Amino acid sequence: MGIPLIFERSVAGRRGYFLPPSDVPRRDPADVVPQEQLRSTPPPLPEVAEFDVIRHYTKLSQLNFSVDTHFYPLGSCTMKYNPKLNERIAALPGFAWLHPFQPTEHVQGMLALLYELEQLLCAITGMSAFTLQPSAGAQGELTGLKIIAAYHRRKRRTRSTILIPDSAHGTNPASAALSGFSVVQVKSGPDGLIDLKELKQKLTDDVAALMLTNPNTLGLFERQIQEISAMLHAHDALVYMDGANMNALLGIARPGDMGVDLLQLNLHKTFSTPHGGGGPGAGPVGVTKALEDFLPVPRVRKSGKRFVWVERTRGTIGRVHGFYGNVGVLVRAYTYIRTLGREGLVRAGQTAIINANYLKAKLQPTFPVPFNQFCMHEFVVTLKALKAYGVSAGDVAKRLLDYGFYAPTVYFPLIVEEAFMIEPTETESKETLDEFVHALIRIAEEAKSDPELVRRAPKRMVVDRLDEVKAAREPNLRWTTTNKLGAVPKPVGG
Amino acid sequence: MDYTPNTDAQLYEMLKAIGVSSFEALIEMVPEPIRQPTLNVPSGLAEAQVIELGEDLAAKNRSLKHVTSFLGAGAYQHLVPTVVDALSARGEWLTPYTPYQAEASQGTLQAIYEFQTMICELLQMDVANASLYDGASSVAEAAVLAFRATERPRILVSEAVHPHARQVLATYLSGTSAMIQEIPTVNGVTDMEALGKALRDDVACVIMQQPNVFGCLEPMAHASELTHRPGALFVASVYPISLGVLQPPGAYGADIAVAEGRCLGSPVAYGGPGLGLFTTTSALLRRIPGRLAGCTVDQAGRRGYTLTLQTREQHIRRERATSNICTNEGWLALRATIFLSLLGPTGLREMAMLSLEKAHYANERLREIPGISAAFDQPFFNEFTLRYSETVDIAKVHRALAKAGFVGGFPLAHWYPTLPHTTLWCVTEVISQDAIDGLIDTLKRMV
Numbered sequence: 001m002g003i004p005l006i007f008e009r010s011v012a013g014r015r016g017y018f019l020p021p022s023d024v025p026r027r028d029p030a031d032v033v034p035q036e037q038l039r040s041t042p043p044p045l046p047e048v049a050e051f052d053v054i055r056h057y058t059k060l061s062q063l064n065f066s067v068d069t070h071f072y073p074l075g076s077c078t079m080k081y082n083p084k085l086n087e088r089i090a091a092l093p094g095f096a097w098l099h100p101f102q103p104t105e106h107v108q109g110m111l112a113l114l115y116e117l118e119q120l121l122c123a124i125t126g127m128s129a130f131t132l133q134p135s136a137g138a139q140g141e142l143t144g145l146k147i148i149a150a151y152h153r154r155k156r157r158t159r160s161t162i163l164i165p166d167s168a169h170g171t172n173p174a175s176a177a178l179s180g181f182s183v184v185q186v187k188s189g190p191d192g193l194i195d196l197k198e199l200k201q202k203l204t205d206d207v208a209a210l211m212l213t214n215p216n217t218l219g220l221f222e223r224q225i226q227e228i229s230a231m232l233h234a235h236d237a238l239v240y241m242d243g244a245n246m247n248a249l250l251g252i253a254r255p256g257d258m259g260v261d262l263l264q265l266n267l268h269k270t271f272s273t274p275h276g277g278g279g280p281g282a283g284p285v286g287v288t289k290a291l292e293d294f295l296p297v298p299r300v301r302k303s304g305k306r307f308v309w310v311e312r313t314r315g316t317i318g319r320v321h322g323f324y325g326n327v328g329v330l331v332r333a334y335t336y337i338r339t340l341g342r343e344g345l346v347r348a349g350q351t352a353i354i355n356a357n358y359l360k361a362k363l364q365p366t367f368p369v370p371f372n373q374f375c376m377h378e379f380v381v382t383l384k385a386l387k388a389y390g391v392s393a394g395d396v397a398k399r400l401l402d403y404g405f406y407a408p409t410v411y412f413p414l415i416v417e418e419a420f421m422i423e424p425t426e427t428e429s430k431e432t433l434d435e436f437v438h439a440l441i442r443i444a445e446e447a448k449s450d451p452e453l454v455r456r457a458p459k460r461m462v463v464d465r466l467d468e469v470k471a472a473r474e475p476n477l478r479w480t481t482t483n484k485l486g487a488v489p490k491p492v493g494g
Numbered sequence: 495m496d497y498t499p500n501t502d503a504q505l506y507e508m509l510k511a512i513g514v515s516s517f518e519a520l521i522e523m524v525p526e527p528i529r530q531p532t533l534n535v536p537s538g539l540a541e542a543q544v545i546e547l548g549e550d551l552a553a554k555n556r557s558l559k560h561v562t563s564f565l566g567a568g569a570y571q572h573l574v575p576t577v578v579d580a581l582s583a584r585g586e587w588l589t590p591y592t593p594y595q596a597e598a599s600q601g602t603l604q605a606i607y608e609f610q611t612m613i614c615e616l617l618q619m620d621v622a623n624a625s626l627y628d629g630a631s632s633v634a635e636a637a638v639l640a641f642r643a644t645e646r647p648r649i650l651v652s653e654a655v656h657p658h659a660r661q662v663l664a665t666y667l668s669g670t671s672a673m674i675q676e677i678p679t680v681n682g683v684t685d686m687e688a689l690g691k692a693l694r695d696d697v698a699c700v701i702m703q704q705p706n707v708f709g710c711l712e713p714m715a716h717a718s719e720l721t722h723r724p725g726a727l728f729v730a731s732v733y734p735i736s737l738g739v740l741q742p743p744g745a746y747g748a749d750i751a752v753a754e755g756r757c758l759g760s761p762v763a764y765g766g767p768g769l770g771l772f773t774t775t776s777a778l779l780r781r782i783p784g785r786l787a788g789c790t791v792d793q794a795g796r797r798g799y800t801l802t803l804q805t806r807e808q809h810i811r812r813e814r815a816t817s818n819i820c821t822n823e824g825w826l827a828l829r830a831t832i833f834l835s836l837l838g839p840t841g842l843r844e845m846a847m848l849s850l851e852k853a854h855y856a857n858e859r860l861r862e863i864p865g866i867s868a869a870f871d872q873p874f875f876n877e878f879t880l881r882y883s884e885t886v887d888i889a890k891v892h893r894a895l896a897k898a899g900f901v902g903g904f905p906l907a908h909w910y911p912t913l914p915h916t917t918l919w920c921v922t923e924v925i926s927q928d929a930i931d932g933l934i935d936t937l938k939r940m941v
Contacts, residue, residue: 068585094552100765109554276825323765341538
């Protein structure tokens with residue numbers, strides 16, 4: 001049953017929250033603000049009672065699949081369990097209710113946490129220093145690219161090219177373009193890894209850096225990473241690693257030992273902070289000693305026994321976020337790392353890899369794996385065989401919803417036809433993985449015996465398959481009583 | 495402790511099913527010399543130990559629940575209704591990701607659609623996206639949009655725009671051919687004469703903030719009109735709660751209006767996570783950065799919601815995308831949606847009015863104190879700049895205030911060396927008259 005919009009529940013005069021009465025003299029705003037600067041009509045927000053709000057947003061929430069309710073094998077997003085303990089710690093008033101400009105003697109506990117988190121991330125990745133300021137993976141990438149530009153600027157030369165493998169996440173080229181670089185794509189070799197010959201050919205003196213993801217989006221470890229780093233360094237170009245897939249490397253290998261010069265981590269992936277339906281995340285950037293001077297400011301430093309903010313450094317690229325970044329997310333990630341500790345992190349990394357390989361082994365007889373070797377934390381299968389029955393990867397994804405599983409990442413990476421990118425994570429049990437295998441194999445059978453069933457999926461959701469073409473051709477992006485952006489469809493049920 | 499359910503016996507069984515005898519066989523592609531390093535990380539802790547550790551660290555901070563803070567300067571403490579915490583803590587809201595599979599994400603998508611609608615109504619703009627990182631990066635993204643849409647190189651930004659926003663703007667635009675020029679202020683507001691002179695037909699946009707960083711109200715309508723004469727875009731950065739009483743950016747012709755939206759139902763949290771609000775006109779719809787939820791129909795003609803106009807975005811358009819943003823601030827956007835539903839038009843106006851009244855009361859009481867005066871003669875909303883006489887040692891006074899449980903105004907010389915002896919004070923509905931009177935008594939004894 002569909003749910004009307006909160007606006008459609010509005011009753012003039014109804015209220016959902018009461019403010020305390022004023023304890024200071026009342027004023028007419030027109031006495032202190034020029035009339036023409038005042039709002040003439042109140043914003044037409046909904047007028048609803050508290051209980052209306054509770055019921056509306058509780059019911060709406062129940063229309064979502066989530067990690068808490070469903071297996072969510074969305075490749076490269078690391079949808080692992082988000083511990084409730086993290087939420088409890090982040091909500092402590094001593095963290096949640098601090099003002100960013102309180103004197104540093106008021107926030108020593110917070111600064112100690114941030115400082116220690118930087119040290120922990122250095123230990124886990126083998127980098128020399130971190131900034132915690134970027135608020136998501138893509139902002140971390142942007143930060144990294146600005147650092148790359150600053151590095152070459154200090155060497156008094158122009159380097160305008162960033163090399164990016166064709167298997168990369170779309171944010172990589174978008175971040176490079178936003179930073180004023182031009183992007184040159186490096187084709188993957190037949191094994192799905194970077195082709196050293198192709199790399200050599202594209203590695204001109206205009207190359208500022210290579211951006212690579214390791215393990216890559218096929219879930220494969222770039223086994224020649226040390227040679228690749230050496231090739232880049234021979235041209236005094238840098239190696240940027242997109243650390244979105246760091247979950248595979250916990251206790252397995254450290255980017256700092258591979259010749260990586262800088263990387264971003266996605267704390268909302270590897271370090272268990274909740275994805276929130278699309279953020280907030282955090283994308284700390286780690287660098288080698290040689291690049292530390294370029295990190296954004298301010299930086300938390302230790303001065304004797306006290307922690308302080310250092311506002312200026314000689315080579316800084318500047319600021320990428322207001323205040324100090326997504327601190328609430330950082331508190332959660334710190335909690336997670338301290339909870340798991342050394343042994344827990346190693347077990348997380350190992351179990352993520354075993355879970356992925358187990359799932360791959362079970363699915364492989366039905367769904368071919370194009371670049372077949374042992375994978376790290378995720379793998380990619382192709383569903384192109386089902387095309388013969390008129391069934392696409394997107395159809396199978398929708399049918400999976402009917403079986404109670406969120407769908408893997410579809411049609412990505414772009415180098416695999418009809419791709420399904422599957423990442424189970426370490427927090428799923430063998431039983432869940434077996435049920436998922438069973439569902440996918442049944443869907444493959446359905447695709448042959450009753451392809452229409454799969455093509456018309458999903459059938460057990462609140463809505464059937466949505467018309468995305470209409471959504472894009474006739475954009476209706478807000479509710480309005482005057483239907484400015486197109487007719488409001490009739491509500492379903494009530 | 496860890497969160498892996500599979501037992502050692504199960505893992506062994508799984509390894510057998512994979513066809514290997516040990517875990518090491520799975521990672522043979524990781525070169526031997528770099529494989530399985532020692533992690534210099536402390537041992538794990540049990541839940542009770544983690545709680546103790548967290549509470550100890552939190553206890554070393556003086557939270558806003560225990561001090562009376564008059565700090566604003568871009569981070570505003572407002573009431574958060576209990577219902578916002580209760581609803582947003584549900585796992586169905588907290589633990590999904592970006593709603594790629596629309597049919598299994600109708601909750602998140604409808605909430606984004608409601609959010610977009612409310613933000614449009616609050617700012618009186620045509621379109622809002624699903625959020626950007628924070629107010630500062632929203633200013634930067636606005637400039638990127640204007641730079642690309644107008645194909646003009648100059649970005650004019652008032653020096654009364656929050657310094658963090660200007661710094662992020664400078665970082666984002668470094669390496670491009672855009673040029674940033676700052677417009678000076680006179681008596682606490684942007685110098686309209688200087689703006690008029692700087693505005694030529696190579697200007698992409700003018701960025702101003704309302705209320706500005708000094709708390710003063712800017713002549714936005716006049717600035718907008720000046721900006722449009724040579725065909726530049728007018729970008730307004732606003733304070734959402736103030737829009738309960740102040741004119742919204744749509745009313746003075748803003749082409750892009752952005753805001754830091756954390757004050758809508760989320761804690762200050764030491765400045766982050768933030769919530770970047772980004773709105774624009776229908777004319778610029780296809781250039782908007784970030785996610786958009788749209789209303790459509792399903793195969794049976796029933797209403798449903800989906801992410802839309804995705805050909806603007808990085809996962810489709812790659813290096814030609816309108817922005818690189820992927821993960822945004824969805825959970826804070828949900829909190830803002832619940833917050834605005836609860837407050838409604840009446841509650842929002844009351845919250846804004848309480849802030850305005852208390853700030854004006856505090857302002858008048860503070861100016862009674864000899865040695866303290868208004869730095870600028872301008873109308874304000876809930877934040878204002880005071881000047882101490884030159885004999886007052888601000889640092890010393892503020893240390894003494896801290897001992898008495900107060901955090902005094904933000905010393906502006908930190909950002910504006912030409913404004914020594916000035917402090918920026920903010921008052922919202924969370925500050926009581928008793929607290930203001932207590933502050934005055936303490937200050938009177940010291941200044």
